Amino acid sequence: TKPAMTLAKNANKPIWTDLHDYDGRNPHHQPFIESASVIFLSSDNLPDYRGFMERMIGDGKELVVCTHGSDGATLLSRDGQWVEQPAxxxxxxxxxxxxxxxxxxxxxxxxxxxxxxxxxxxxxxxxxxxxxxxxxxxxxxxxxxxxxxxxxxxx
Structure with missing residues (x-):
């Protein structure tokens, strides 16, 4: 998908990504993080998910959505809106x-x-x-x- 990300970026299209099994360190995810304007991820392997979400918004992302399995999901938007959704x-x-x-x-x-x-x-x-x-x-x-x-x- 990396060539498709380049095409989308060059066409000024928003890129949404799902960081499957992200642990906050795996370098495989970095190109997807850098290219994305919206990030989805799970807190399963990321204990400090809120800190990560805040860093991503600080880096200019539009939205970051984190799912927590049976504990629901949270969202942080560029305008600072924190939204929680129970499962x-x-x-x-x-x-x-x-x-x-x-x-x-x-x-x-x-x-x-x-x-x-x-x-x-x-x-x-x-x-x-x-x-x-x-x-x-x-x-x-x-x-x-x-x-x-x-x-x-x-x-």
């Missing part, structure tokens, strides 16, 4: 594979539709909850309507 409760976790990607997708869907950041986080959390409730990498019959129903019903 939606699920009846039974079937498989956590794909939950981070599902979260990213739900958030991005809301963002592209012009939703506020809290709603984007809620859509991400809903999509993640639907994913872990499924035996597949994505919830069966996933749709924007299904996400909004999940939000309305409180999970």
């Amino acid at each position: 939606f409760q699920v009846r039974q976790v079937q498989d956590t594979n794909g939950a981070g990607d599902a979260f990213f997708s739900g958030f991005l869907c809301g963002y592209l539709r012009g939703e506020n950041l809290q709603t984007c986080l809620r859509l991400g959390a809903a999509c993640g909850a639907l994913c872990v409730s499924s035996r597949s990498l994505a919830a069966e019959n996933l749709s924007l309507q299904q996400l909004h129903d999940h939000l309305r019903d409180g999970g």
Whole structure:
């Protein structure tokens, strides 16, 4: 994806990245960090996630979103907005594979539709909850309507 990042940067397109398994030190992630205007990551391997998020905003990133598994997610924006989103409760976790990607997708869907950041986080959390409730990498019959129903019903 590095050639694609160069093309996007040269075209002045925003780059969103997900730093999979980032621990705060692995040099593999550095080109993605440098190129991105929006960063998603998990706190699983990053104990000082808030410090990292603050450094990234200080370096000019637009948004940094950190997921915390069953503890929800947090977001820090360029204007200093700190937003927390608890995870939606699920009846039974079937498989956590794909939950981070599902979260990213739900958030991005809301963002592209012009939703506020809290709603984007809620859509991400809903999509993640639907994913872990499924035996597949994505919830069966996933749709924007299904996400909004999940939000309305409180999970």
